[in-house]
Amino acid sequence: MTSTELTTGPPPGPTLPTEQQSELFQRDPFGYVRRMRAEYGTIFTLDLGALGNDDLTDVDNNGKWVFLSRPHQLRTMYGVDESVASGAAANQVFFGTDEASVGYIDGRPHRRRRGQIIPALTSRRDYVGLVAEVVDRCVAEWPRGEEIALFPRLQRITSEIIVEIVCGNFREDDRRELAALLPGTESAELGPEGAAAAERAIKTFVAERLDGHLAKSDRAGDDDMLATLLRHAADGDESLTDEVVRDEVFSLLYTGFATTANTLSWVFAEVLAHPAVHEQLVGELDDRFRERPLRRDDFAELKYTEATILETLRLHPVSALNGVRMVNAELEIDGHTIQPGTILVHCAYLLQRSDEVFDQPETFLPRRFLNTRIDPYELGSFGGGSRTCVGRNYAKEEMRVILALVLSSVRMTRSSGVPDAKQQGLFMAPADGARCVVTDS
Numbered sequence: 001m002t003s004t005e006l007t008t009g010p011p012p013g014p015t016l017p018t019e020q021q022s023e024l025f026q027r028d029p030f031g032y033v034r035r036m037r038a039e040y041g042t043i044f045t046l047d048l049g050a051l052g053n054d055d056l057t058d059v060d061n062n063g064k065w066v067f068l069s070r071p072h073q074l075r076t077m078y079g080v081d082e083s084v085a086s087g088a089a090a091n092q093v094f095f096g097t098d099e100a101s102v103g104y105i106d107g108r109p110h111r112r113r114r115g116q117i118i119p120a121l122t123s124r125r126d127y128v129g130l131v132a133e134v135v136d137r138c139v140a141e142w143p144r145g146e147e148i149a150l151f152p153r154l155q156r157i158t159s160e161i162i163v164e165i166v167c168g169n170f171r172e173d174d175r176r177e178l179a180a181l182l183p184g185t186e187s188a189e190l191g192p193e194g195a196a197a198a199e200r201a202i203k204t205f206v207a208e209r210l211d212g213h214l215a216k217s218d219r220a221g222d223d224d225m226l227a228t229l230l231r232h233a234a235d236g237d238e239s240l241t242d243e244v245v246r247d248e249v250f251s252l253l254y255t256g257f258a259t260t261a262n263t264l265s266w267v268f269a270e271v272l273a274h275p276a277v278h279e280q281l282v283g284e285l286d287d288r289f290r291e292r293p294l295r296r297d298d299f300a301e302l303k304y305t306e307a308t309i310l311e312t313l314r315l316h317p318v319s320a321l322n323g324v325r326m327v328n329a330e331l332e333i334d335g336h337t338i339q340p341g342t343i344l345v346h347c348a349y350l351l352q353r354s355d356e357v358f359d360q361p362e363t364f365l366p367r368r369f370l371n372t373r374i375d376p377y378e379l380g381s382f383g384g385g386s387r388t389c390v391g392r393n394y395a396k397e398e399m400r401v402i403l404a405l406v407l408s409s410v411r412m413t414r415s416s417g418v419p420d421a422k423q424q425g426l427f428m429a430p431a432d433g434a435r436c437v438v439t440d441s
């Protein structure tokens with residue numbers, strides 16, 4: 001018997017009309033996939049169409065999204081050649097865009113662009129000094145002794161930092177203005193039209209500042225991410241047109257601020273709801289981080305802090321769609337045949353809360369990640385294969401530094417347990433905005 005004869009057709013799933021499935025998914029992504037997992041098993045098909053993005057891209061897909069939630073299924077998804085399962089088209093459908101920035105290109109151009117971006121993300125001078133300056137200034141303004149939502153305050157911190165990394169050679173007032181525009185892209189109050197308007201405003205703002213940016217960076221003797229891209233363009237990379245550079249800058253600013261603010265909100269919500277974890281974290285930090293200046297090395301050995309961030313990423317991946325690939329040629333996964341035009345979904349949320357993969361999967365236990373080698377197919381909050389998140393090292397370091405500095409500078413308490421998740425823009429955030437009370441320590 002051949003392997004094809006062993007297959008059982010497409011993975012099972014509900015037969016509701018596309019609009020209804022899409023609406024149920026978008027209203028409560030995590031709740032819906034949990035129910036589908038309980039009903040149909042570890043690999044199932046949802047008919048989500050183009051997730052409402054039909055008019056925004058001309059990618060041909062059959063409307064089927066196959067959710068995978070076991071490591072061996074991901075090994076197939078991420079292991080096959082790009083010609084069989086590619087990221088660019090799937091990302092265009094997911095994000096509703098036809099841009100040519102790194103998330104939406106494949107093949108050699110994709111590899112080259114990643115090679116341009118990744119080194120530039122972490123190599124900026126005095127990175128820790130920069131984060132400390134932003135955290136100190138912002139935390140000093142947090143009201144004391146009353147309940148506040150951390151989420152928008154963390155968005156401000158991560159916005160200011162990513163603007164420094166990507167557009168650090170803009171004038172100071174321009175950097176502040178740009179950082180203030182970013183949260184508009186994720187604001188639940190503004191809705192999709194407001195978010196689209198914020199995106200347009202940011203792209204225009206950046207486009208108007210491309211001319212002369214390289215000369216300014218030469219004078220500063222330091223390239224920010226924008227200057228790095230412009231320099232590659234000047235050195236002959238014709239794919240980096242002004243429009244692509246502008247879109248690349250937008251994509252890095254957007255993913256750079258939103259994902260880390262969301263994850264940090266979950267970190268604080270979980271830590272403050274678990275006093276024993278809180279105490280152990282504060283114990284690890286000791287008094288070391290009250291001094292200034294600080295250096296990168298000072299943050300290198302924060303094992304429990306790092307484990308706390310990993311445990312938060314395990315329980316709270318930023319999306320129910322953690323890595324998506326468009327199937328271009330018939331493919332077999334876990335005994336099921338997947339047809340071309342289908343989108344494969346790495347559902348980290350289901351995988352990382354499975355008792356087949358983790359002990360006590362619903363319990364917040366940072367110590368599980370102490371002195372362990374991480375298997376990216378088990379803890380895959382940054383996606384996988386050749387498109388793993390370009391910002392993962394930057395994000396983990398930035399979050400570690402922010403967490404250490406905030407917990408070292410103020411006392412924080414939270415009166416309730418861990419909040420539910422709510423869709424906030426593209427990503428999932430704590431429904432109550434991670435409320436807590438801050439006092440001076």
Ligand code: HEM
Pocket residue numbers: 087102103104114121251252253255256257259260263317318321322323324381382383384385386387388389390391392394395
């Ligand atoms: C908590 C923080 C973050 C999480 C959880 C996260 C998660 C992800 C995930 C799941 C993917 C999809 C990977 C795949 O398709 O296999 C991704 C891709 C990407 N991320 Fe992140 N991310 C984070 C932070 C960042 C930051 C800070 C940046 C930039 C400064 C960034 C930029 C990108 C880009 C450009 C891609 C597309 C990569 C490609 O297609 O080659 N991310 N991220």
